[in-house]
Amino acid sequence: MGIAKFAEVVEGQEIPVLATEVDRLGLVKYAGASDDYTYVHWDHPRMIAEGYPDVVVHGWLTFAFMCRAVTEWAPAEVADVRAYSVRYRRPTFPGAVTCGGRVTARRREGGVELVDLDLWSRDADGQITTTATMTLAEAL
Amino acid sequence: MAVDLAPHLARMHKRIGLTKGPVSRRVEAGELIKFAHSIGETRPLYTDEAYARTTRFGALVAPPTYVSIFPPLLLGVGLLDYEHPFARFLHSDDVVTNDRPICAGDVISGMSRYADAYVKEGRNGQLLFQAAELTLTNQRDERVALVRVVSVSFE
Numbered sequence: 001m002g003i004a005k006f007a008e009v010v011e012g013q014e015i016p017v018l019a020t021e022v023d024r025l026g027l028v029k030y031a032g033a034s035d036d037y038t039y040v041h042w043d044h045p046r047m048i049a050e051g052y053p054d055v056v057v058h059g060w061l062t063f064a065f066m067c068r069a070v071t072e073w074a075p076a077e078v079a080d081v082r083a084y085s086v087r088y089r090r091p092t093f094p095g096a097v098t099c100g101g102r103v104t105a106r107r108r109e110g111g112v113e114l115v116d117l118d119l120w121s122r123d124a125d126g127q128i129t130t131t132a133t134m135t136l137a138e139a140l
Numbered sequence: 141m142a143v144d145l146a147p148h149l150a151r152m153h154k155r156i157g158l159t160k161g162p163v164s165r166r167v168e169a170g171e172l173i174k175f176a177h178s179i180g181e182t183r184p185l186y187t188d189e190a191y192a193r194t195t196r197f198g199a200l201v202a203p204p205t206y207v208s209i210f211p212p213l214l215l216g217v218g219l220l221d222y223e224h225p226f227a228r229f230l231h232s233d234d235v236v237t238n239d240r241p242i243c244a245g246d247v248i249s250g251m252s253r254y255a256d257a258y259v260k261e262g263r264n265g266q267l268l269f270q271a272a273e274l275t276l277t278n279q280r281d282e283r284v285a286l287v288r289v290v291s292v293s294f295e
Contacts, residue, residue, distance in 0.1 A: 020180055033171075033178035036212045040230065050228055059231040060208035064179035067204045076185055077195070081204040085235040139196070 002073050006138040009074070009103055009115050017100040018069035022057055024094055030061045057092040062130050066119045069099040070134060074115075079136040082114070086132040095124035104133075113138040142266055143295070145259050148224040152257035152270065160219045161251040163210070169244040172200050179203060189244070202242040207285045208234075210274055214252035215289065220270050221257070226293035232269060233290040240284045247279040255288065268293040 003009060027041050039046055040056045047055050063086050070081070101119035108114065114137055121130040169189055176186040181203055184191035192200040242248060256271040274287040 026178075030178040033175040034209050034212070036208070038212070056230065058208075059234070060205055061179060063234065064181075064203065064205040064208075068179065068181060071204065075183075076197075076201065080241075081238055083237045084204075085233070087233055088231050091230060 002075055003078060006074070006078050006113055006115075006136075009106060009136075011103050011106055013103040015069055015073045015101045015103075015117070015119075017098055018065060018072065019096070019098045020065055021096050022061065022065075022092075022094055024055060027055060027057060027061070027094065030058055034058070034060065036060070052091070052093075054093040057094060057097070059086070059088045059092075059130065062088075062092045062097060062121050063132065065097055066099045066101070066121050066130065066132060069101065070117065070119065070136070074136055076139065078139055079115070080139050082135045082137040084132055084134040086130060088130050090127065090129050092121070092123050092129040097124075098122045101132075101134075112140075143225050145224070145266060145268060148221075148268070149257055149259060151223070152221050152254075155221060155254040156256065158219065158254040159251055160217050160253075161214055162249040163213045163217075164247060164249045165209075165213070167202065167242055167244055167246045167248060169200050172202055172206070172244055175206055175209070176203055179205070192244075197241055197243055200244040204238060206242055207236060207238070207274075207276060207287050210248070210250045210276060211252075211272075211287065211289045214250050214274055215272055215291075219252050219254055219272055220291060222293075224268060224293060226268055226295055228295070229291055229293040231289070232292040233271075233288070235288040237286045238284070239286075240278065240282055242276075242278070242284055246284075248276050248284065249278075250274050250276050262294065265295050 105116040119132040
């Protein structure tokens, strides 16, 4: 359930979990849409030869799902994504992806209401693959 | 025995400050819709031009990670150094400041700068990091985003 007003956000609040699934076709679509043709995302035989179990999901795609978890909770009508810092801790492989996070701080800077978030993404085995911090600003 | 990366790092450090670009892209509504669908985004702000025109953005708006289309355009032109012994690489970090929305009809120019190179000891050996910074500006010469991308190479 999303928020209707920025003022509703409180420290410690959990962001509703977004559960999705990504397959190799999804990676090809993302490659085309983002102009990222790096072989690690589509060349299955080469990745197997390099010792990986599968092609690797684009880090930016995993993070796009994490952003969707945020913006489905705090949509563009309410908040702007002001800044983020993403750490890809281990590769995400095609399969289930689950994203969530929580509010770590509320603050005011230069007259603008801000919210800081900690975000995570887990793979099909439940391992955290990607973490991020993000700052949202109240939409004016 | 671990590969001696010192000469490679020394060469990479000479690259710090090297710039590439500008690369310019007109942001087309159809491309934004295709990008939105590829990340599972179906809400009308991102996919319905008529609806988007009624919002505070006045046009289809790019999802927050749309800036990701620029690193491949600006790093695949010889900015990063691949003359080192590690064949495998992955994406390590992205650090982004979004200053302004990117909307359909905008013309976005990107410049990239070689920012840093460093080595860390990982679970399975040495990790060689290279960082680049991209500055994206719109047709009004306003900065829309600053993007720092870090790639990691390993044996």
